[in-house]
Amino acid sequence: MWEIKQARNVSHENTTRFIGACVDCPLVFVLTEYCPKGSLKDVLSNEEIQLDWNFRTSLVHDIVQGMCYLHGGLGAHGKLRSSNCLIDGRFVLKISDYGPNTLCTPTDLIKDDNYYYKLLWTAPELVAASVYPGAAASLKGDVYSFGIILEEIVLRAGPFHHYTSTMTNREIVSRVCARESPAFRPVVCASETGAGPAGGAAAASELLELAARCWAEAPDDRPSFDTINANYIKGYCDNLMDDLLSRMEQYANNLESLVEEKTEQLSLEKRRSEELLYQVLPRPVAQQLMAGEVVQPESFECVTVYFSDIVGFTELCAASTPIQVVDLLNDLYSTFDRIIGFYDVYKVETIGDAYMVVSGLPERNGDQHAREICLMALAVVEAVRGFVVRHRPQHRLEVRVGVHSGPVCAGVVGVKMPHYCLFGDTVNTASRMESTGQPLRIHLSESTRALIEQWGTFVVERRGEVELKGRGRMLTHWLLHCSEPEARPLAPGPQPPPQYPILFPTLPQQPISLHTPYLVVEPPTIAA
Known part of the structure; x- marks a missing residue:
């Protein structure tokens, strides 16, 4: 009863709370505080648990604190082993x-193998006096047991x-008690510690x-243990959960900046994806699709449609390799794409050497669609006059252009790779x-022709x-040129605007009147 009273009075963060005992001879059960993480032995042998050196030094700190308390009040423990060091739900060792x-x-x-296994933690001076492990106890004996736990x-x-692997537990105990010189003790190689980084190697060495x-x-x-607490474990983590919470708080702060950075990257990628979609579909149509709406077919009372193709394209393909043909079309249509960026038009598609553009949809612009297409057509023809075929510089490239205005119906066709037709x-x-043509x-x-007549600047x-x-x-007509004095605004994107004198009369330094019939300037060579 006196022993039970002493045990009941033990109260420390690093000792398990003694609750009582069930005595039903020959069976005796001692009830203590439950620690859900199991013993230190269980945690060390569980390879799924990652134990960094901060965690390990925290466990060492808890053992020292618990033993300092017991030695200061209850006395020697006598049975200090890794199986008697329990870990609670907050990873505090008790x-x-x-x-x-x-x-x-x-x-x-x-006296079976289990008997000698428990003696591996017992100091050699206590083994001979021990009828069973723990029968003889001393403060210095507990320190010896603590040293064996450090090895574990x-x-x-x-x-x-x-x-x-080479000796039985009984043989190990016999050699420990034989008082050999040097004394028989555990051997630890540097390669066995798995210390890893420099900080881990220093902790293992200590x-x-x-x-x-x-x-x-x-x-x-x-x-x-008081000396160990005062001189050997300074700087060790004294509370693993507080350390974990501190590290989690630091991680959360870092995570906020990381989330902001990733959010910005996501926004940038979203903008890139949207811009790519705007290159494939008209902006209002693309916005409807991104919003999950169904794009309904729509009728337009009057729009202007532009078609062009390359003259002699079949013969040119026959005299060129497939790669050369692809490079030619890419160079030519990249030039066209830069030109149409200056006008209120929408590129419908390219099929082979055919290039199709429309103005007046999906956003209506009154009668401006005819003017926009005609100005764009003049720019395209001027660009083709100065275009150089990379693999055949002497070849003079020519295109035919056809323009017509009238009603159309437009809508999105398809689910995969949808197309605005x-x-x-x-x-x-x-x-x-x-x-x-x-x-x-x-x-x-x-x-x-009837639509563009209202501006009076087109010569037909x-x-x-x-x-x-x-x-x-x-009845058809030829569009010759335009005396349009108005300069076009810069097109969006990094590409510089094409320098075509018909469309950019402000580039020359002299003024141009509305009556100037045609401005003849040598067009620049447009390379790839």
């Missing part, structure tokens, strides 16, 4: 199995790990040095205007009636 030795005295002593923490292995002092042969040469007789007529000339329909020549397949005879 010393257990102290106190009532009378209840824990075995009735039958069996450093290696994450059992006691005397270097010898257990713990092994402390272990060597603790398992000294003479008890008086071993430091007390135009339907109606206006599209077919514009295509026929191109196919019946002439090289480096812009073929206009009567409807388009009557061609006469032309037979169009599927449409019969139609």
